[in-house]
Amino acid sequence: METKKRRAGGCDLLLLVLSVVELVGIRTVFRPCGPKEDGSWMNCHWAGQAVTGIAVCLVILSIAHLLTGNRGMKLGLDVGVMVLTVFSVLIPGRLIGLCMMPDMRCHQLMTPGVTVCSVLVLAAAVADAALIGRKGKRHEV
Amino acid sequence: MKFERQLARRNLSRRPVRTAALILLAAFLSFSVFAGSMIVLSLQNGLESYESRLGADIVVVPYEARSHGTLESILLQGIPGYFYMDETYLDKVRAISGVESASPQFYLASASAGCCSVAVQIIGFDPDTDFSIQPWIRESYSRDLGDGDVIVGSGITVPKNRTLRFYNQDCRVVASLDQTGTGLDTAVYANMNTIQALMAGSQTEGFDYFGGADPQRTISSIMVKVKDGCSIESVANDINIHVRHVEATQAKTMVSSIAGGLTNVSRIIGGLTAMIWALAIVILILAFVMISHERTREFAILRVMGASQRMLSGLLRWEAAFISLVGAVLGVAVGALVVFPFSSLIRGKLDLPYLMPGSGVVLGLLVGSVVLAVAAGSLTSAISAYRISRIDTGLILREGA
Numbered sequence: 001m002e003t004k005k006r007r008a009g010g011c012d013l014l015l016l017v018l019s020v021v022e023l024v025g026i027r028t029v030f031r032p033c034g035p036k037e038d039g040s041w042m043n044c045h046w047a048g049q050a051v052t053g054i055a056v057c058l059v060i061l062s063i064a065h066l067l068t069g070n071r072g073m074k075l076g077l078d079v080g081v082m083v084l085t086v087f088s089v090l091i092p093g094r095l096i097g098l099c100m101m102p103d104m105r106c107h108q109l110m111t112p113g114v115t116v117c118s119v120l121v122l123a124a125a126v127a128d129a130a131l132i133g134r135k136g137k138r139h140e141v
Numbered sequence: 142m143k144f145e146r147q148l149a150r151r152n153l154s155r156r157p158v159r160t161a162a163l164i165l166l167a168a169f170l171s172f173s174v175f176a177g178s179m180i181v182l183s184l185q186n187g188l189e190s191y192e193s194r195l196g197a198d199i200v201v202v203p204y205e206a207r208s209h210g211t212l213e214s215i216l217l218q219g220i221p222g223y224f225y226m227d228e229t230y231l232d233k234v235r236a237i238s239g240v241e242s243a244s245p246q247f248y249l250a251s252a253s254a255g256c257c258s259v260a261v262q263i264i265g266f267d268p269d270t271d272f273s274i275q276p277w278i279r280e281s282y283s284r285d286l287g288d289g290d291v292i293v294g295s296g297i298t299v300p301k302n303r304t305l306r307f308y309n310q311d312c313r314v315v316a317s318l319d320q321t322g323t324g325l326d327t328a329v330y331a332n333m334n335t336i337q338a339l340m341a342g343s344q345t346e347g348f349d350y351f352g353g354a355d356p357q358r359t360i361s362s363i364m365v366k367v368k369d370g371c372s373i374e375s376v377a378n379d380i381n382i383h384v385r386h387v388e389a390t391q392a393k394t395m396v397s398s399i400a401g402g403l404t405n406v407s408r409i410i411g412g413l414t415a416m417i418w419a420l421a422i423v424i425l426i427l428a429f430v431m432i433s434h435e436r437t438r439e440f441a442i443l444r445v446m447g448a449s450q451r452m453l454s455g456l457l458r459w460e461a462a463f464i465s466l467v468g469a470v471l472g473v474a475v476g477a478l479v480v481f482p483f484s485s486l487i488r489g490k491l492d493l494p495y496l497m498p499g500s501g502v503v504l505g506l507l508v509g510s511v512v513l514a515v516a517a518g519s520l521t522s523a524i525s526a527y528r529i530s531r532i533d534t535g536l537i538l539r540e541g542a
Binding site: 097098099100101102103107108109111112113115116119120 | 261296297298300326327478479482483485486489
């Protein structure tokens with residue numbers, strides 16, 4: 001697991017792009033329902049805030065992943081990304097409740113959008129970890 | 142066989158761009174089959190569910206409700222609505238010959254059901270005469286529905302205290318119904334006493350839904366069951382002729398109007414899927430033919446090194462199989478990521494009953510789409526495999542020299 005200078009790979013860039021898509025998505029296309037008439041927020045707003053926080057962490061981890069050349073560190077960052085994506089799937093509707101009706105924005109757009117983005121980030125992290133594992137084995141040989 | 146497989150894998154990994162482009166094409170093929178079939182099957186499933194949940198032969202509503210399509214809005218899209226008629230119409234309908242049973246229903250739109258909600262449709266029924274709602278309520282709740290108790294559709298999230306508040310009155314949620322894929326998923330069901338209490342509550346709150354009529358003596362619709370052997374059409378006509386200010390519609394007619402819309406959507410999706418398939422297969426055939434043409438010299442050298450013609454055909458077939466398999470799995474995975482999480486959005490946009498098929502059907506469709514894409518990929522490579530099996534090794538090598 002030596003430190004080695006190398007160019008940013010496809011997985012590094014993919015992780016960063018997908019994390020940014022999740023962050024931008026939750027603030028725009030997949031944003032939760034708006035405030036109520038009295039100005040107060042519904043449950044899904046707090047779920048959206050939590051997902052935003054996770055997406056920010058994902059972007060930071062992805063940037064670190066892009067910048068570091070150490071395979072062990074990359075692997076560690078991948079594991080961190082995987083754990084965060086699981087939480088980001090669980091937050092809307094499971095860890096934090098959403099609105100009552102299924103035809104509301106948080107059910108129709110936020111939950112599926114966050115789920116799809118998180119699954120894609122998770123898949124990219126798993127693929128990257130698998131590639132690092134394979135390269136590590138080759139180096140040992 | 143093992144050698145051909147290994148060589149095929151190495152060939153593919155040495156040409157990543159070409160391989161990726163072909164995989165993308167195969168993925169597009171399986172995506173269109175899987176996503177298209179899932180949407181069409183869900184629409185058909187939704188229509189069946191809608192048909193079975195109507196549960197009556199004839200639906201009688203006030204004339205204004207029928208002409209404005211309010212009933213369809215409630216049943217299909219879950220848009221809360223209300224319309225009322227005097228309960229004396231119930232006896233008039235029961236008096237028509239051929240009517241076996243007639244049961245009233247009450248529709249009330251809630252103002253709000255507490256936090257994070259929009260108005261919901263509250264449907265009241267008479268437990269003594271009802272034959273259309275109770276059979277499928279019993280699938281989820283076997284006891285009698287008490288006063289103040291409600292059963293909610295699958296789309297309504299039940300609060301932790303299992304209590305919903307309508308018009309300043311608490312209602313205990315005793316069960317949630319199975320999904321129907323229709324507007325009924327966002328409805329709340331209550332017995333006659335509960336709904337009358339809510340009607341009175343709405344009046345106290347200042348909502349005038351009844352236009353001055355006595356809520357205790359009003360109903361919204363009448364569900365009619367026709368005697369065996371009697372024509373549903375003629376009974377509906379009799380009601381329309383003999384009972385004024387109401388309109389009797391055959392449930393079959395309500396379903397067939399939706400079925401018409403569904404057929405159109407299914408045709409469009411089917412047509413698009415067929416077009417994508419035809420296009421992708423033609424492109425795959427062309428790609429394999431061009432690739433094999435480009436690689437004629439490579440195949441000739443392999444022949445000189447002792448590879449049989451059968452081995453070369455096998456090599457191409459393995460390459461096609463690898464590409465199709467990876468592409469098919471990728472396409473189906475992307476299809477699943479679109480169709481499952483966004484099902485609620487798709488249903489909302491289509492405005493038609495939309496109910497996902499069971500897990501067995503979904504699994505069959507997943508496997509079927511992969512198998513179909515792999516078979517199509519392998520078949521498209523057959524033409525190039527046949528071409529290279531007929532190459533004149535000596536001529537090609539001499540030409541290249």
